[in-house]
Amino acid sequence: MTKVRAHFKTASVHTTLLITVVITSLPFYWAAQTSIKFTRDTIRSEPTLWGFDITADPYRKFWFVDKDQNMWQIGLFFLILIAIISFLLVVRRRFETTWPFTLAVTGALWASLIVFPLLFEMNREFDFFVNSITVTIMTVVISISIGLLAGYGLARYSGISGAMILILALGFRALPRTAFVLPYFIVAKELGILDSRLVIVLALVAINQPFTIWMLRSFFMEIPREIEEAAMVDGATRLQAFRMVVxxxxxxxxxxxxxxxxxxxxxxxxxxxxLAVTEWTLPVAISALAGGDSAVSVTEAAATSVSITLPIVIVVITFQKHLVKGLGAGAIKG
Structure with a gap:
């Protein structure tokens, strides 16, 4: 009887998870299949989820100035890029540390972003995509750099002042974002940095920094002090123990x-x-396309949605093992 209950419980959990995955995946599937449809299929009175003719025109029209751009040339470009990254993955074992490999992969990706518009005449949306990548990377690097130092300090030396800082940070994060839009707009206009990547990065770092500090502090709390003290007994300074051990x-x-x-x-x-008039990112560009009334706007918006989602999916899949370890270590518990 106990085994039957255990199997029933497992089957119930798996069924619930499967239903959840299907429901949450339907919007992305709809966007993906819409992005490869012909216009005639998008304006039918009875939309089809499968069994339609496939085309790359929505992607071609959205990304490229030349509406007749040969897709095989683009495929060859990405095939070469994938081959380079695969080669780096193969030779990664020869590196004593991981940072040369990370630097090489990052350099290859950045080089592709520079070379790609030189080979193909791109629409303005490619600039929006580059803005999205640039703003995201700068925000993550700055937020993590500040969060590591702040989280470590609050985890190791938290007293009344540390608790007050954490409470204030949490209160700052809990405020609605509309409360910060006008102040940032006025300050950016006075400083002459309105409509630039810099003001977007500064605003995003300020808004997301409390979240970063709280998360990283929870991880530092899981690391015993004795490990640092042992390193310091062996002659390391606190900074060396932080950098080489923690x-x-x-x-x-x-x-x-x-x-x-x-x-x-x-x-x-x-x-x-x-904060931006011309230096948009892709989410804002998608909103502009979604306002169109024609079927072409719908297909192009779907192609944009898929294009902006794929980099996130690739990154999450690549680091999913570390993500699971991080969540299991109590990052969300705080």
Whole structure:
């Protein structure tokens, strides 16, 4: 009887998870299949979810100035890029540390963003995509750098003042974002940095920094002080112990926090829409396309939605092991 209950419980959990996955995946599936449809299929009175003719025209029209751009040339470009990254993955074992590999992959990706518009004449939406990538990376790097130092200090030396800082940070994060839009707009206008990537990054760092500090502090709390003290007994300074002992143990937490910060920055709409007039990111560009009345606007908006989602999906899949470790270490529990 106990085994029957256990199997029934397991089956119930799996069924619930399967239903949840199907329901949450339907919007993305709808966007994906809409992005590869012909116009005639999008204006039918009875929409079809499968069994339709496939085309790459929505992607071609959205991304490229030349509406007749040969897709095989683009495929060849990405095939070469994938081959380079695969080669780096193969030779990664030869590196004694991981930072040369990370630097090489980052360099290859940035080089592709620079070379791609030189080979193909791109629409303005490619600039919006580059803005999204640039703003997201800068926000994550700055937020994690500040959050590591602040989280470590609040985890190791938290007294009454530390508790007050955490409470104030939490209260700041709990305020609605509309409360910060006008002050940031006025300050940016006075400083002459309105409609720039810099003001967007500064605003996103300020808004997301409390979240980053709280998450990283929870990871630091999981690391025993005795490990640092043992390193200091062996002759390391506190900074060396922090850099060479604590940080390597923090990698799952750093990656998990970086992924959450990346999602918050990558999907930001309100601040980008208010603080930027021309330097938009893709979420704002999607909103402009979604306002169209023609079927072409719908297919192009769907193609944009898929294009902006794929980088996030790839990053999450790549670091899913570290993400699971980070969540299991109690990052959300705080």
């Amino acid at each position: 940080i390597p143990m923090m990698w799952p937490g750093i990656i998990a926090t970086s992924l959450f910060t990346m999602l918050l920055a990558y999907n930001e709409f309100l601040f980008v829409r208010v």
